[in-house]
Amino acid sequence: MNDTPPGHALRGDLFSESCPSREVLKHVTSRWGVLLLVALGDGAQRFGELRRKVGGISEKMLAQTLVWLEQDGFVLRIAHPVAPPRVEYRLTPLGEEVSRRLKDLALWIEENLGAMLAARRPPSHALQGS
Amino acid sequence: MNDTPPGHALRGDLFSESCPSREVLKHVTSRWGVLLLVALGDGAQRFGELRRKVGGISEKMLAQTLVWLEQDGFVLRIAHPVAPPRVEYRLTPLGEEVSRRLKDLALWIEENLGAMLAARRPPSHALQGS
DNA sequence: CGGAATCCAAGATGATACTG
DNA sequence: CAGTATCATCTTGGATTCCG
Numbered sequence: 248m249n250d251t252p253p254g255h256a257l258r259g260d261l262f263s264e265s266c267p268s269r270e271v272l273k274h275v276t277s278r279w280g281v282l283l284l285v286a287l288g289d290g291a292q293r294f295g296e297l298r299r300k301v302g303g304i305s306e307k308m309l310a311q312t313l314v315w316l317e318q319d320g321f322v323l324r325i326a327h328p329v330a331p332p333r334v335e336y337r338l339t340p341l342g343e344e345v346s347r348r349l350k351d352l353a354l355w356i357e358e359n360l361g362a363m364l365a366a367r368r369p370p371s372h373a374l375q376g377s
Numbered sequence: 378m379n380d381t382p383p384g385h386a387l388r389g390d391l392f393s394e395s396c397p398s399r400e401v402l403k404h405v406t407s408r409w410g411v412l413l414l415v416a417l418g419d420g421a422q423r424f425g426e427l428r429r430k431v432g433g434i435s436e437k438m439l440a441q442t443l444v445w446l447e448q449d450g451f452v453l454r455i456a457h458p459v460a461p462p463r464v465e466y467r468l469t470p471l472g473e474e475v476s477r478r479l480k481d482l483a484l485w486i487e488e489n490l491g492a493m494l495a496a497r498r499p500p501s502h503a504l505q506g507s
Numbered sequence: 508c509g510g511a512a513t514c515c516a517a518g519a520t521g522a523t524a525c526t527g
Numbered sequence: 528c529a530g531t532a533t534c535a536t537c538t539t540g541g542a543t544t545c546c547g
Contacts (some may be wrong), residue, residue, distance in 0.1 A: 261483055262412060264433035267494075268487045275486065276406035278539075282392060294509055303394035305541050310510060320493045332508050332547080341492060348485060352478045353391055356405065357398045362471060363450045364397075370444045371454045372530080408519080424529050435521050440530060462527080462528045 274315040279308050281349050284321065284338070288346040291325070291337035321345055404445040409438050411479050414451065414468070418476040421455070421467035451475055 260266050274280050282301045286292070292300070298309050313336060316322040321342035327333040338346055356363075390396050404410050412431045416422070422430070428439050443466060446452040451472035457463040468476055486493075
């Protein structure tokens with residue numbers, strides 16, 4: 248139990264273009280990664296369940312994102328060898344932790360949407376945002 | 378204190394395709410949005426400073442992302458009317474809050490990168506991930 | 508049902524050049 | 528310095544089709 252360095256100030260690392268964390272961060276914060284990880288926070292679910300639960304996701308991106316998350320060690324894929332294929336996805340301990348953080352973020356945004364829309368004013372200079 | 382329904386179930390909202398939160402979430406979790414918000418957590422900074430600080434970002438995406446974040450009420454743009462243009466960007470109170478959450482997420486990922494790489498195994502079936 | 512493969516459209520991203 | 532405009536490219540995302 249070699250403890251981890253406390254204030255290890257890894258922060259500077261993240262800003263480096265070559266920081267490996269960026270890849271993981273990219274998967275986690277990808278369009279569907281966030282929603283999927285939050286969704287899986289409710290417990291193991293099947294492919295079809297997830298597709299219905301996360302509105303707007305296509306089968307392709309669902310599969311793709313699940314692979315990313317599986318590779319990163321956040322999601323576990325459990326295939327039951329039964330007649331009608333049955334595959335479940337569930338969070339790993341690592342996944343539970345990110346899921347909590349993402350849920351916190353997502354819920355905060357939902358709850359403060361009003362304040363954002365109120366504060367929303369046209370950009371000072373120009374350029375349009377989606 | 379059941380005044381604030383714990384199960385305020387805004388969660389289901391997020392999974393809805395038409396949930397307005399998705400737009401904000403998209404900006405916040407965009408490739409550069411995360412890094413920029415975390416970077417601005419260190420205090421107000423100028424355009425050039427941010428560009429140098431966040432490795433790999435192009436001027437275009439820096440400007441673009443700043444506009445998104447300004448529109449969403451997370452960032453304040455302060456232009457000083459001086460000879461050599463001087464513009465500073467700083468977080469709004471709202472921005473400070475997301476910044477904290479994103480920093481938490483980013484730092485957690487950095488600190489657990491080892492565990493992820495260790496857990497990383499090829500996907501059970503196929504498909505390649507970035 | 509749970510994918511895999513393919514084709515395609517749209518948006519994100521980058522490099523570069525130009526301006527106030 | 529702080530952008531803006533343009534063009535080229537890469538990736539994301541979607542629809543469809545096929546398979547075990």
